[in-house]
Amino acid sequence: MIALQTNTFEFWAKYFPQLLAGLGVSLQLTALALLFGLPLGLLLALGTEAKLRAVRWLSVAVVEVGRGAPALVVLYVVYFGLPLLSWSPEAFICAVIGLTYTTAAYTSEYLRGGLKAVNPGSVEAAHALAMTSGDVLRFVVIPQGLRVAVPALMGFAIQIFQATSLAYSITVSELTANASGIASSSFRALEIFALAGLMYAAITVPTSWLTNKVEERLTLRQ
Amino acid sequence: MADTVPPGRYSGKRDIRTDAVNYAIELGAIEKTFAGHQVLKKVSLRVKQGEVCSIIGPSGAGKSTLLRCVNLLEQPDGGNMVVAGQYLAAGRSHPRRELLQLRRNVGMVFQSFNLFPHLTVLENIVLPQRRVLKLSAEEARERGAELLKRVGLAEKADAYPAKISGGQQQRVAIARALALEPKVMLFDEPTSALDPELAQEVLAVMKEVAASGMTMLVVTHEMGFARTIGDHLVVMEDGAIIEQGVPEEVMTNPSEERTRKFLSAVNR
Ligand SMILES: Nc1ncnc2c1ncn2[C@@H]1O[C@H](COP(=O)(O)OP(=O)(O)OP(=O)(O)O)[C@@H](O)[C@H]1O
Ligand SMILES: [Mg+2]
Numbered sequence: 001m002i003a004l005q006t007n008t009f010e011f012w013a014k015y016f017p018q019l020l021a022g023l024g025v026s027l028q029l030t031a032l033a034l035l036f037g038l039p040l041g042l043l044l045a046l047g048t049e050a051k052l053r054a055v056r057w058l059s060v061a062v063v064e065v066g067r068g069a070p071a072l073v074v075l076y077v078v079y080f081g082l083p084l085l086s087w088s089p090e091a092f093i094c095a096v097i098g099l100t101y102t103t104a105a106y107t108s109e110y111l112r113g114g115l116k117a118v119n120p121g122s123v124e125a126a127h128a129l130a131m132t133s134g135d136v137l138r139f140v141v142i143p144q145g146l147r148v149a150v151p152a153l154m155g156f157a158i159q160i161f162q163a164t165s166l167a168y169s170i171t172v173s174e175l176t177a178n179a180s181g182i183a184s185s186s187f188r189a190l191e192i193f194a195l196a197g198l199m200y201a202a203i204t205v206p207t208s209w210l211t212n213k214v215e216e217r218l219t220l221r222q
Numbered sequence: 223m224a225d226t227v228p229p230g231r232y233s234g235k236r237d238i239r240t241d242a243v244n245y246a247i248e249l250g251a252i253e254k255t256f257a258g259h260q261v262l263k264k265v266s267l268r269v270k271q272g273e274v275c276s277i278i279g280p281s282g283a284g285k286s287t288l289l290r291c292v293n294l295l296e297q298p299d300g301g302n303m304v305v306a307g308q309y310l311a312a313g314r315s316h317p318r319r320e321l322l323q324l325r326r327n328v329g330m331v332f333q334s335f336n337l338f339p340h341l342t343v344l345e346n347i348v349l350p351q352r353r354v355l356k357l358s359a360e361e362a363r364e365r366g367a368e369l370l371k372r373v374g375l376a377e378k379a380d381a382y383p384a385k386i387s388g389g390q391q392q393r394v395a396i397a398r399a400l401a402l403e404p405k406v407m408l409f410d411e412p413t414s415a416l417d418p419e420l421a422q423e424v425l426a427v428m429k430e431v432a433a434s435g436m437t438m439l440v441v442t443h444e445m446g447f448a449r450t451i452g453d454h455l456v457v458m459e460d461g462a463i464i465e466q467g468v469p470e471e472v473m474t475n476p477s478e479e480r481t482r483k484f485l486s487a488v489n490r
Contacts, residue, residue, distance in 0.1 A: 121336035125395070128293055129350040129402060130325035132318070139349055144340050 005188070012195050015182050019192075022178035023199050025092070029164040029174060032096045034157060037103025042142070044108035045115060059108075066105020072166045074098045079170040095167035103160055107153060114149030115141060147218055154211040158204050165200075175199060244271040246306060246406050246437035252291055253300035253312070254284070261287050263461040264301065269406075269454070274438045276448035276469065279458035280484055285441040288458070289408045292439065293328040294321055306405040326354060329399030333411040335391040337383040337398070344370065344379040347398045354402060362401075369397040373427050389420030393427050400431070407431065409440040425451075445488060449473060457481045 005011070047059030066074070075098040082089060082097075089097075118141050126136040165176035179196035183189035247269040254262040261284045269275045277285050290296040292305060298312040306327035310316065316324075338346050347366035351357045357365070370376050373393040375386075383391050392412055399407060409428065413421035425447050432438055432451050442448055448455055448469050455469035457478070465478045476482045 119336070119339055121332060121334050122338050124295060125330070125332060125336035125398075126338070126350075128295060128325060128328075128330040129398070130322045130354045131350060132322065132353075135353045139353065140338055144338075147340055 008191050011186070011188060011191055015186075015192060016195070018178050018182065019175060019196060019199060022173060022175035022196075023203075025172065025174040026161065026164040026176075027203070029092075029095055029099060029167060029172070030157065030161040033099035033103045033160055033164075036096070036100040037160075038107055038153070040100065040104035041107030042111050044104055045111035046137075048108070048112060049115065063105050063108050066101050067109070071099065071102045071163050072169060074102055075166055075170050091167070091171045094170055095164070095172045099160060099164065099167070102163070103156070106156055106160075107149075110149045110152040110156065111145060113152070114145035114147070116145075117148045118144040150218065151211055151215040154207065154214065158207050158211075161203060161207075162200065245269060245304070246271045246273070247275075247292060247439060248304040249288075249292070249301065250303060251301040252288065252298045252303065254287055254291060254296060254298050261461050262291070262298070265458075265461070265463055266301075267456060267463065267466075269437060269439055272435045272437055273453045274432045274440065274451055275454040275456060276452040277439065277441045277456045277458055278443070278445075278448060278484070278488070279464075280487075282460075283458040284461045285458050286410050289330075289410050289439060289441055292406075292408055293325050293330055295330075322354075326402055327405045328408060329402060329404035329406070330408040331392070331395050331399055331410065331412045333414050335383070335388065335395045335415075337391055337395055339383050342380050342382055343375065343386070343394050346383070346394060347401050350398065351401050365401060366397075369401055370394070372400075372430075373397045374423070387420055388416050389423045392416065392424045396424075396427055396431065404436075406437045406439065409438065409442070411441050411443065413442070413444060443488060445473065445485075457484065459484070 006014070044059050044063050047055050048063065050056050050059065069077075075095060078098040078101075079091065079094045082094065122144070123136060123140055126140045127133075131139070164174055167174050168177040168180065171177070175196055179192050182192045186192065245268045247267070249265060249267040251264040251266055252262050253260070253264055265284075265288055267275075267288075277288070279285055287296055291298045292303070294310070294316060297315075300312050302309070302311040304310070305324060308320070308324055308327065310320070310324065337343075338349065341349060344363065344366050347369055348359070348362040351362035351365060352359065355362075367376065367379065370379055373396060375390055375393055375397070378386055378390060378394075383394070386394070396412075412428065413424050416424065421444070425444060428438070428440070428447070429451050440447070440452070452469045454466065455472045456466040457464050457472065457476075457480075459480055465472060465476060465481045472481065473485060476485060
């Protein structure tokens with residue numbers, strides 16, 4: 001039976017462009033989720049430490065719901081929920097919104113940890129140097145906190161990249177969705193998913209390696 | 223000496239002084255309580271323009287708290303003060319403008335140096351100049367380089383704080399504070415975290431700053447510094463000033479038994 005088919009490499013070569021297009025979509029989802037999710041995560045991190053109790057509670061609630069709900073459930077809620085608010089964006093936009101929320105909720109925890117690790121003496125010195133509270137936050141607290149959080153954030157970036165495959169379930173044509181489509185039309189699921197897996201790995205493995213390098217660099221400087 | 227600073231001398235605009243007496247710091251009956259424990263008990267103190275005033279005393283006496291009240295890192299609960307011509311009364315929250323004005327005039331050097339660890343030595347000195355004095359990057363770097371030369375660290379400009387010695391970090395911290403051209407400098411045990419050798423480099427820089435005419439309030443255990451560089455010596459214990467005067471006299475002939483005990487414990 002195998003003999004009737006083209007060999008694996010020919011099969012891969014034929015469908016590679018289609019998977020590559022899917023990978024492009026996965027990377028776009030990742031980039032947009034991080035682009036919007038990280039600043040929101042920072043706001044939430046600051047919000048959970050805010051002086052106003054209402055702000056603190058609201059931030060904690062937003063974070064806990066985002067971390068408590070599986071990313072897939074968040075995607076479904078966005079996808080099926082937004083039309084009820086009489087806004088029906090395309091699936092890709094829904095995926096960006098859902099993944100952004102998940103990103104914001106998770107990264108806020110890493111960022112909060114980073115902010116907590118900021119050397120309090122340097123913050124006090126900044127105040128003593130007549131810097132405004134806004135400047136102290138911007139030039140002393142956030143840069144130090146970010147540095148501490150960078151390895152964890154890079155690790156999370158890898159996870160959210162993998163989680164973009166969930167967008168398949170709300171009909172976004174990303175890498176897993178395309179692989180699945182090819183699998184059902186060609187009946188060669190194992191081979192096509194193996195290729196898809198290799199393509200995911202081509203992104204995640206170097207990124208993990210880079211994360212380790214960055215972590216080493218940052219530890220050296222301390 | 224438990225009186226508040228008389229407010230009569232500050233007519234019109236409240237924070238502009240009108241009399242001729244040149245005190246850089248006047249503390250009037252400053253009080254501070256932490257969780258029911260009174261750490262400062264109506265402390266009054268005057269430091270003349272250009273004077274170096276050293277504060278000594280046992281651990282827990284309230285020396286750091288007093289210093290931190292001067293630049294309002296700690297809010298006093300009672301009393302008032304005039305610092306670099308600015309009148310401030312306790313018991314009310316200070317508007318931001320007032321707080322920033324005070325801190326621009328008052329530099330502070332901490333026991334633990336407190337440099338910005340994510341910035342190079344030069345950047346540490348550039349940042350407050352850029353943000354507080356609103357200088358251009360070029361000008362701030364130029365002045366920063368000059369200050370580094372002044373504290374003998376021109377070649378360390380691009381090093382990160384973690385890569386230089388404690389003595390060098392403290393000298394950078396002094397340069398950083400001087401960059402804002404303060405009228406008063408506070409030092410909270412600037413050499414306590416340092417080996418004697420490194421402490422000497424820092425003391426040499428402080429001596430130079432004192433010689434330049436800076437008003438300095440220095441909490442220290444360095445009796446040599448207090449004796450030779452200091453103009454005035456204050457002994458604190460249990461939240462109060464128990465004795466003060468010319469350093470040489472207080473050290474050789476203290477009038478208080480508690481001062482005698484403290485001095486013999488330090489000199490041992
Ligand atoms: N933020 C704070 N909260 C509660 N108590 C404090 C605080 N800061 C200082 N204290 C207490 O106030 C007292 C005086 O502290 P302070 O640091 O001013 O003493 P000090 O004379 O500087 O001592 P040392 O020589 O150990 O530095 C101590 O009993 C200390 O525990
Ligand atoms: Mg102290």
